[in-house]
Amino acid sequence: MAKAKQSSFILNLFFFPIKLFIYFLLFSLLWVVIYKFLPVPITATMLMDDNGAKREWVNITAIDSAMPRAVIAAEDSKFCGHNGFDADAIQKAIENNRQGKNLRGGSTISQQTAKNAFLWQGGGYFRKGLEAYFTYLIEKIWGKRRIMEVYLNIAETGIGTYGMEAGSQRYYRKSAQKLSVNEAAKIAAALPLPKERAVIAPSGFTRRYGRTIAARMGVVKRNGLDGCLY
Numbered sequence: 555m556a557k558a559k560q561s562s563f564i565l566n567l568f569f570f571p572i573k574l575f576i577y578f579l580l581f582s583l584l585w586v587v588i589y590k591f592l593p594v595p596i597t598a599t600m601l602m603d604d605n606g607a608k609r610e611w612v613n614i615t616a617i618d619s620a621m622p623r624a625v626i627a628a629e630d631s632k633f634c635g636h637n638g639f640d641a642d643a644i645q646k647a648i649e650n651n652r653q654g655k656n657l658r659g660g661s662t663i664s665q666q667t668a669k670n671a672f673l674w675q676g677g678g679y680f681r682k683g684l685e686a687y688f689t690y691l692i693e694k695i696w697g698k699r700r701i702m703e704v705y706l707n708i709a710e711t712g713i714g715t716y717g718m719e720a721g722s723q724r725y726y727r728k729s730a731q732k733l734s735v736n737e738a739a740k741i742a743a744a745l746p747l748p749k750e751r752a753v754i755a756p757s758g759f760t761r762r763y764g765r766t767i768a769a770r771m772g773v774v775k776r777n778g779l780d781g782c783l784y
Contacts, residue, residue, distance in 0.1 A: 582672075582687070582688070582691065583691070585672065586672075586688070586691045586692060586695050586696070587695060589671060589696075589704065590695055590696050590700060593611040593707065594611075594671050594704060594707065594708050597670055597671060597708055597716075598673065598674040598675075599670060599674070599675055599710065599716075600708075600716060602674075602675075603714060605713050605714030606714040607714060607715075607716055608714055608715050608716065608720050608724075609707070609708075609715070609716040609717045609719075609720045610717060610719040610720050610723070611707050611717065611719075612707065612717075612718075612719045612730065612731075613703065614699065614702060614703040614706065614783070616719070616729070616730065616731050617706055617718050617719070617730040617731060617733075618730060618731055618732060618733040618734075618738065619780070619783075619784065620733050620734065620735050620737075620738035620739075620771065621706060621718050621730060621733055621738045621741070621742075622702050622706065622780055622783055623738070623771045623774045623775060623780050624735075624738040624739050624741065624742035624767055624768075624771055625663060625702075625705070625706070625709075625742050625745065626663070626774050626779055626780055627739075627742070627767050627770035627771045627773070627774050628739075628742040628743065628745065628763075628767045628770075629662075629663055629666070629742070629745070630662045630663040630664075631770075631774070631779060632662075632779075633662065633663050633664070633698065633702075633779070633780075633782070634698060634779060634780065634781055634782035634783070636662060636664075637693055638662060638664040638665065638689040638690060638692075638693040639662060639664075639665070639686075639689065640660065640662050643660040643661075643662070644660040645660075646660060648660075662689075663701065663702065663705050664689050664692065664693055664701050665685055665686075665689050666705065666709070667689075667692065667701050667704050667705040667708075668685050668688035668689040668691075668692055669681075669685050669688075670705070670708050670709065671688075671692075671704055671708060672684075672688045673685060673688065692704075698782040698783065699782065699783050702783055706718045706730075707719070709745060710745075710748045710749075711724070711741060711744070711745070711748055711753075712724055712725070712744075712748050712749070712753070713748070713749050715748075718730040718733075718741065721741055721753075722737075722741070725737075725740075725741070725753045725754055735768055735771055736764070736768055738771070739764045739765070739767040739768035739771060740753050740754075740756060740764045741753055742764075742767050743756065743760050743761075743763040743764035743767055744756070744760060
């Protein structure tokens, strides 16, 4: 009897990690499917923000096309063409970091969306592995248009401010549906460091970067680099 109980305990101990892994797969799939149709209510970044989290979810059709073009121009010019990962950008980031230059992550908009929606900020191989997993899922289940819609609604756009609608109201006192090319470019220029970079009356690098983004937006439109969205 004792041996039977011991064998049962060992068997349960052996299968526990397998069961845990299966439960994680099922839960994560359900989570991703739910977010395909429903707004993301809150993220880990918002929960950990001491400044609060002002946000307003809007459909991508309620955001001027200048805004997605701006983030494609600034963050991920191959957004409509890749499968969630930009091999060239990743390789450049690895080389850059190895040489001790300005650290760059090489993350696509899809990767940033996966991180923002399902995970937490910060590095580490475990978190990056989960990010890759969720990136794969949203590329397969959501598609590009939904990925962009979620990104535009949960990206941090300022101190205690999330999403383009809240950012547009904060900086320009108007809906994101009425953003101009230059206004969208300024928001996109501040996105990597929204707590540090000014959107209104930017100076130095941020101002120059905003102008560069505005110019690139023309290329995005002419070359159809946003063709998966419209």
